[in-house]
Every structure is written in C-alpha cells, then in structure tokens.
Amino acid sequence: MMEEKIISRDDLLKICKDVIEKGHTLLSPGIAEYNVVKDVSQIKLDASALPTKTSYKSYVFPKAEPVLYYKRSKSDVQLIDVNVDGKNIIILGAKPCDTNSLNIMKHLFNWDYSDEFFNLREKHFITIGLMCSHYDEYCFCTSIGLSPVSEKGSDIFLIPLDKNNFALRIVTEKGKEFIEPYSEFLNTVDETLSRQVTENVKQPEVAFDCKEVHEWLGSNFENPKWEGIGNICLSCAQCAFVCPVCHCFDIVDEDYSYTEGRRMKNWDGCQFGNFTLHASGHNPRDIQSKRYRQRVNHKFRYYVDKFGEIFCTGCGRCSRGCPVSIDIKEIVSNCKD
C-alpha cells in the first residue's frame, strides 16, 4: 500500500478547509485535548508538541452515551432504540501513540459480541498521524513496540520535511480513498528525504522488555510492591480516564421524569473502590493495591494473553497526570528490583 508524496502545509490546510466545508468533523490536537476544528488557522501540526492531556478516545467511546430510552406507563414499558450516526471524523496530526489506540480497543469491543456503538464510529474514522519529535520523561512508546515514527493505526502518515512541507505516506486503503480527490496537491518526492528525518528523530530509550514484564507479572501476583503502590495511590482513576485505550464502563439508568429516562453507558475506572463491590458488601478488589495490580496486569499480561496485544500505547498520560506521581514506566521497568 505504502505510497509517499509531498504536500505543502498550505495545501494540507486547503484539504482541511474542504473537509470542514463538506460537513465532516475535523479534529486536531490542542493543548488539553483534540479539538473540533472550526477554522483551519487553529491547526498547528506541530510534531514537537507533547501529547494532549486526553486522547481522542471519547470520539469513538464517549464519556457518557445513552444506549436506550425508556418510557414507563402504569405497568408497561416502551423502549426506544438509539442509533449512532456514522459521520466521518478526520483526525489530523494524531501522535503515533494515539493512532494505534483504536486498533487495540477493537479486540475488546468485538470478541464474540460486537459493540456497534464503537464499531460504527471507528469505521468512519480517518486517522492522519504525524511523526512525533519530542518526548519527555514519561514517554515510553519504544518500550511497547511503537515509536515516534510508527504508522500503526494511521491511514495517512505525515512527516515534516521542513517548515512548510510534509512527506505524506498513504498507509491504508481508507487513507488512499480519502486523499484521492486531493491528488492535485500531492507531488512526487524523493523518499530518502523523509527517511533521513525518521532515522534521525529523537526516540525515548527502551525502558523495559514487555516479555519480561509479562513473565514477572505471572509469578508476582503476590508481591509487597503492590502494597507499596497501593499505599500511595489515591484511587482517583485519572489514569483510566486519560488513557487512550482504557475501556471500562458502567451501565446506569437516569430518570429525567417520573415516567421517562435513559440508560447510560458511562466511563468507569478499575481504580475506584466500588468498581467490583458486590451488593452483599463483598469486594474482590477491596484494597487499592489489588486494584493497581489489576491495572498493570490488565495492561501487560491479561490483554496480551487474551488478544495478543499490549493494552498500552506508551503515551505516558497516566503518569504525567497522576496527582501522586505514580509512574507506570518506572514501576514496570523496575519490577524485578
């Protein structure tokens, strides 16, 4: 599939403008989050920016969404189904640590039962990734098999060649379909140019070996380390909410009148104390150390065993945002010590 072209920043913005005018949703990273672009002058396309505080997960898997509406009369109930509108969403300038997120989540939302709320949105996602040229102490994409130049999950991948030009790699059929109408803006390019950039990009050092971590977790379900972390962790679950792949949710009913309401699927987090609390009062993960152990195991062991993929993209958001500076990279890197 891989085909490489060159495109100028101005032409790229022209495409963006057209995309918006056609009524599609265009998302681009701001500082805190991926913003819906109303005016193309907002678009930064800055490869050296740090990851946004949150990923674009909420555009495929919203924080809160109704799965049905109900109306109660005397003893009858009427259910009203909901439909997800399959509107195209184009993400421009996503970090490589974000682009792979939907690929990872796909397994969970499709084993046996297919969650069409996720699937319909994911199907209409067009991901234009952007090489990443800046990392901080929390980044560890290289440790989990990604990199600042990974095209995994991107339909189109951009590499800045100079201030005004990008190498544009068409990675998937979906990407090709998207860019075809704009072929007038694409020119042939000497591919060594982009290779030079990607080969020289600064990369975070590999901090741990996933196989070793997987193995360690398998034999250290009981380990005093968990208690140590559990004593620090506040159970706030911000790590789950900023994570580009965490998918836990709750299902709750919300009445908005005596007779009507809706059933909501809301984000939830495995770090909350009542997450696994039984009605009887029994709680399998009753203390924080067990909940943190679940989080690390889920990411580096359970998901791997189940779906063959590490449940993490190495973006470092969970650690960057942690109010008590728990750093998952540090924990897994030093697990054996």
Next chain:
Amino acid sequence: MNNIYMPHLAEIKEIIDESPDTRTFRLRFKDEDTSDSFEFKAGQFAEYSAFGDGESTFCIASSPTRKDFIECSFKVYGKVTQALYRLNKGDTIGIRGPYGNWFPLEDMKGKNLLFIAGGIGIAPVRCVIDNALDLRDDFKDIPIICGARSVSDIIYKQEIKEWKARSDLKTVITVDPGGETKSWDGEVGFVPAVVEKTAPPSDNTAVILCGPPVMIKFTMPVLTKLGFKDEDVYTTLENRMKCGLGKCGRCNIGNVYVCKDGPVFTYAQIKRLPQEF
C-alpha cells in the same frame, strides 16, 4: 444497528415470595417470537432491568426444559433488587441474555449427581436439578443437600416438597444451628458438616455446588476427604457485572472473564485462578 445493550421486555406473570427477603418472578417475554426463540442452558445468567434503577445479574432459575416461562429468584440487597421487589404482577421488566457458560449436563450422563446448595445459591442449582429431573433416566442417583440460615430463609419450599416426595431423589435440608424452629424436622448444622455426615459416595459422581464463598471454602475440604476430585466439582462465581458481554471490565479474575468464560467453573479451574474473587 444491532444494539447489544437492548433488553427484551417481559411481563411478570407470577410472584412467589420465597422468604421474607427473596422473591421469584415467573416471566414471559412480551414478544412471542422472543418467547419461542429464547434458548438457554442450565447455569447461564441474564441481566434483568428495573427501568429507572438499572440492571442486575442473576442466573436463570428455571429449567431450560420448561419452555413457557423463565424464572429468576433474587434476594433484596441493592438498588436494583429493591426496585424489582417493588414491582407487581403484570408489570414489565427487561431481560438481556442468556450469557455465559453452563453446567455440562451432557457430559454428566450416566453419573450420579450430587447437588449442594446454600442460601440464594440454591437458585442456579435448582435450574440444574429441574433440568436433570426432566431427563431423569440419563442420571443415576441424585442426592440433594440444601442449607439455609434459618427455617424462614429456606427458599423454593414448594420445589423442595416435591423433591422430597420423589422416591428417586434423596433430599436433605439443613438450617444453621439456632435457625431451627420447634417443628423443624430437617437437619440442623452447617452445610459442610451435613455433607460430611451424609457422606454421599464419590464414585462416578459429578458435584454441583453453589452458595456463599464461605460455604464453598469449608465444603471443599470435606468433599476432598470423601474422595471427590476437584475437576468433578462444578460451582459458579458471582462477580459483579454490568454488561454480561465481556466489555465493561469488572468481572475478570486474571484473564478469565466470569461473564463469558464462566460463571460455571470446576473447582480445579478455580484453584488455578489468581485468588482474587
């Protein structure tokens, strides 16, 4: 769009007050096609909705061989079970399911079946008992041992009466010490002690054991002593669930999802799991 979270509507056809805090609903789907096509196996569970309060997870307590209705039994504990308790005959609830695996009755053909149940754990066991009784010739001896905290806490009194009346079953009912009444003619003692006392033969026997974790914990050593193998003891795990579909992320024990890989496990399987349930 296929909405996996959309329940079927069902009417409460009958309410049976089993004990002061436990009720059984006899339910029939409102849609005839669903009624005809709804198939499940003994041990599977469903998500039951009280609209406005949410969903709760219980096993299907009736036998799959009895097709006109399905039954569920629940003890009033949390928000949803309280809401269900407030409903009346003729009211509407939601049902999603069936989910999860089941007791492999087809593999137990030709064997003795030993049923041991405590408290509300009798609900999944009853489903298998009724199923086995409808296929009585497939199995050899069927001893049943049921325990409850007190005489008034015994549920399925009607079913127990019928089991006791049958000559091809051996039914023992016990209540915890102090839970007996003056006229109580059954056993007095905790389930593990009664199992030890009755000493059912372990030869060619599959055990179906459900009840509170503490009961299972103390019954297992007794069964081992009596010669039962861990892989012949079937039980269920009851982790908290929301979706029942392997997505919401709360019922896992290690990489096992109770909602999909369970709720039925052999004791041998449970022993291999991380001890976090």
